[in-house]
Amino acid sequence: MKMNNALLAAAVILGMSSVAHAADQGHGKITFTGNIIDAPCSISSDSVDQTIELGQISNAKLKDGGHSTAKNFEIKLEDCSFGTEAAKNKVQVTFSGMESVAGNGLLGMSGTAKGASLAITQANGEIIKLGKPTTEQSLQSGKNTLNFATYVQGDGASAVITEGDFTAVTDFTVAYN
Numbered sequence: 552m553k554m555n556n557a558l559l560a561a562a563v564i565l566g567m568s569s570v571a572h573a574a575d576q577g578h579g580k581i582t583f584t585g586n587i588i589d590a591p592c593s594i595s596s597d598s599v600d601q602t603i604e605l606g607q608i609s610n611a612k613l614k615d616g617g618h619s620t621a622k623n624f625e626i627k628l629e630d631c632s633f634g635t636e637a638a639k640n641k642v643q644v645t646f647s648g649m650e651s652v653a654g655n656g657l658l659g660m661s662g663t664a665k666g667a668s669l670a671i672t673q674a675n676g677e678i679i680k681l682g683k684p685t686t687e688q689s690l691q692s693g694k695n696t697l698n699f700a701t702y703v704q705g706d707g708a709s710a711v712i713t714e715g716d717f718t719a720v721t722d723f724t725v726a727y728n
Contacts, residue, residue, distance in 0.1 A: 571672065591639050591727055592690065595627035605703060610712040613667050613705035621672065621700040626723065628695040641728040642698060643684035646671050648721040653706035656680035660703075663715025667703050674698040681721075687728060 601624060608619040621643060626644065633640050651659040651668035658669040658681060671679045678684055679699075706714060 570674065590725070591633050592628040592642075592695065592725075594648040594725065595629050598626045598628075608703050610714055613703060613712050616629040616705045616707045616710075618670065618702045621676075621702045622626060622719070623700045625699065626697040626725070628690065628697065628725075629693075631690055631692050631695055633690075633692065639727045640690045641687045642690055642695075642697070643687050643726050643728065644679075644699075645682065645684045645724045645726065646679055646721045647682055647724070648719070650681055651706065653710070655706070656683075657704065658719045658721055660719045663713070664701035664717040665713035665715070666710040667705050667712060667717075669719040669721075670702055670704045672700045673704075674700070676700070684726065708711040 603624050605619065605622055605623055612619055628642070631640075646658070649661075650660040651657045653668055657678070658671065660667065660669060673679060673685055677686070690721060703717075
C-alpha cells in the first residue's frame with residue numbers, strides 16, 4: 552500500500568510539473584505604430600524606413616571626384632485622392648541630413664571611411680542638394696512611385712580617400728502643391 556501511495560504521489564508531482572511547463576508554450580509582442588497626416592497621399596510603409604546597400608566601392612573609383620555606380624531607390628505613395636483640390640496633384644521631396652564635410656551640399660557619411668560624400672539624384676540624374684526641394688512631379692489618383700538614385704562620390708582632387716565602413720542617413724519630407 553505504501554508503494555502504491557508513493558507511486559501515486561510521484562505521478563501527481565510529475566503531472567503537475569508537466570502542466571507547469573505546458574502553461575507557457577510561447578509568447579511574443581507586436582507593436583503597431585504610425586501616424587495620421589494631412590496629405591492627399593499616404594506614404595507606403597515600404598518607403599518610410601529603407602536601407603539601401605551600396606556594396607563595396609573601390610577607392611580608385613572615387614579618386615578625383617569620381618563616383619560609384621548609382622543605385623536606384625523609390626518612394627511609393629498610395630491611396631492618392633485629390634478630390635476638389637486637383638491642384639494638389641504635384642509633389643516635391645526634400646532630403647535633409649548631415650551635410651558632407653566637403654561642404655558640397657551632399658550627404659555626409661559617418662564611420663571610418665573618409666573623403667567621399669553621398670549624392671542623391673532625381674530620376675533624370677540631376678543631383679538634389681540637401682534642404683532643396685526636387686523638381687515638381689505630377690501625381691495621379693491611386694498609387695505613385697517617385698524614383699531616385701544614390702551613389703558615393705569622391706570629395707575632389709585634393710580629397711584623401713580613406714577605406715572603411717560608412718553609414719549615411721537622410722530624412723525626406725513630401726510637400727504637395
